[in-house]
Amino acid sequence: MKTNDSTALPRGRDLSVAALGLAMLLASLGISITTVALPTLARDFSMSVTHVQWVVLGYLLSVTVAIVLCGRLGDMIGHRPVFLTGLAIFALSSLLCGIAPTLPALIAARIAQGIGGAVLMALPVSIVRDTVPTQRTGSAMGLLGTMSAVGTALGPSLGGLLIAWTGWRATFLVLAVMALLVLVFSARALPAKRPLSSGKGHGLDLPGAAVLTLTLLAFALAVTDETVFFLLPRGFLLLAAVLGTVAFVLVERRLQTPLVELAALGNVTTSAALLMNLLVSAVMMATLVVGPFYLAFALGLNDAVVGLTMAVGPTMAALSGIPAGRITDKFGGRVALVAGLVQTIVGLVSISVLPGLLGITGFVLSLMLLTPGYQLFLAANNTVAMLTARDNQRGMMSGLLGLSRNLGFMTGASVLGAVFAAAAGTADVTKASTEAVGTAFSLTFLVAAGFVTTALVVALFDLRNDRWGNDRAGQSC
Structure with missing residues (x-):
């Protein structure tokens, strides 16, 4: 039939x-x-x-x-x-x-x-x-x-x-x-598909690739490690990353076939998608970094229970990914994106409050709300970005989405981890009191909610510019 x-x-x-x-x-x-x-x-x-x-x-x-x-x-x-x-x-x-x-x-x-x-x-x-x-x-x-x-x-x-x-x-x-x-x-x-690049006689942008590699390496090392094989101070590495970014822009502006087409980043929808991806990814990494400390040192759970509790997040992500995609198809990428950000903010506020009231139950319920919101945002944001990109820019766009996500992960682990330690009053959180760990946990996720609220403002600003108005996932951008 x-x-x-x-x-x-x-x-x-x-x-x-x-x-x-x-x-x-x-x-x-x-x-x-x-x-x-x-x-x-x-x-x-x-x-x-x-x-x-x-x-x-x-x-x-x-x-x-x-x-x-x-x-x-x-x-x-x-x-x-x-x-x-x-x-x-x-x-x-x-x-x-x-x-x-x-x-x-x-x-x-x-x-x-x-x-x-x-x-x-x-x-x-x-x-x-x-x-x-x-x-x-x-x-x-x-x-x-x-x-x-x-x-x-x-x-x-x-x-x-x-x-x-x-x-x-x-x-x-x-x-x-x-x-x-x-x-x-x-x-x-x-x-099998033919290459989509229309340029003739132009090879890979090796100067741009070299500058970008060194820039990202400096930034990644600055936010992940400062003691093992690389003895340069963190401040020096961050400065090198800033200077490298400036150098990369100057190099790319001179090339006919650059590694990253700067004109694409000038598109409001594209730049908004990348910024939101970074902010939200930073928050989700904070959940993985800060969560175990709270469960172990504020709630007093043993390692096995901590592991099982933290597994709720990935499990909910696995269960909610496909429904998130279907919601995106049905209601449109922009609507789903905003809804995902709002749900993520509600989840972050919940995780800052409910565990203090309900203990482990509050933590699990918050993850069950937070993680599907993130998956809805991720499916919608990726859909919007890829439908916006030209055919010969899709690989570049998917690479930039992956880059912004990874930079968000590293930034979240570093910045929000530092917020947690500062709020706890000690770099060695294992020595902080139960009350201090609980307060630091709540404050960290309120700051995280601020990150995602910033992403929501970006989304609404772009929507106001009427770039998202007719963006049903079933339509071409």
Whole structure:
């Protein structure tokens, strides 16, 4: 029997979206599966925790500095070949991680793995435009968000099981096998597309890429670490990041085919989407950084209960991603975006108040409200940004979205973590009183609510300019 549902996807497109979702799963697993291995790595390599943490930081830094470059490469030589190459890099570097004989070798392999991870984070968002009808873009974005959340939630438990079974090397070898399988599946599922860049005779913007890499590296190091391998003071690194940003703009203005087209950033909708993405991502990272301290030192929960409680967030993200995409398709990206921001603000105010009144129940209820709001914002914001981008800018735009999200994560961990410590009255929160930790927790999330309120003001300002007026997800921007 024939169907009149114009939104139904042909089987080939279903397989393509599945391949993209599996890639997002791999990229998030690359971060989360290794976190539980840090104590084992410290013991096996006889290194301090501050050294082995670079197994995680190396991957995050590599993703951050490479994600825009990977997106732009997709625009220039084709999204599909760059995506498949990223899977191959991820598979090979995972194998090298699994057989690394020393900690420096493992960190080097993780940096290479992060380059593959950058491709897997940037390209699926842009390839969606090639594989699904415009009116289904929101649903596809929601699925990608769900798979990313599943990877975040699954990583610690899967990693723990593998380490207990046969050791930390198994975590990377499993990632290598998974990446190889996704590579084979994607090669069959994704349709071939010609490169979208219309420029002739212009190569990759290597000067811009070099300046951007150094700038992002300086900023990332300033907000993530100041003691291990890099002895430059944090203030110097931040100044270098500011000067690097100025230099990057000057370089890009001189080039005919820049790495980042500055004119695209002049579009109000595009710049608003990137700023909101950074602000909201900073807040969500604060939940992961500050939450465990409150549960352990204010509510007095043991490690197992803290872990189970914190798992509520990723679980809700996994459950709410696809519904968020469908809401975006039904009501339009701009309406869904504003609704997601409002729900996020309500969730942040709740988490600053309810745990003090209801204990762990208040914390869980707040997460159940907060996380779906974030997923709705994420699906809507990605949909709006990608529908706004020209065809030959989709890779660049998806890379910028990934970059703003990662910068938000790092900024949130640093800035809101500092707010929490300052409000607690000590850098070592473990020595603060229960009352001080509770007060600091509430204050931190009120500040976080201020961040998202700023994002809401940006959204409403853009809406007032009538750039969002007819932006149903089923229409072209």
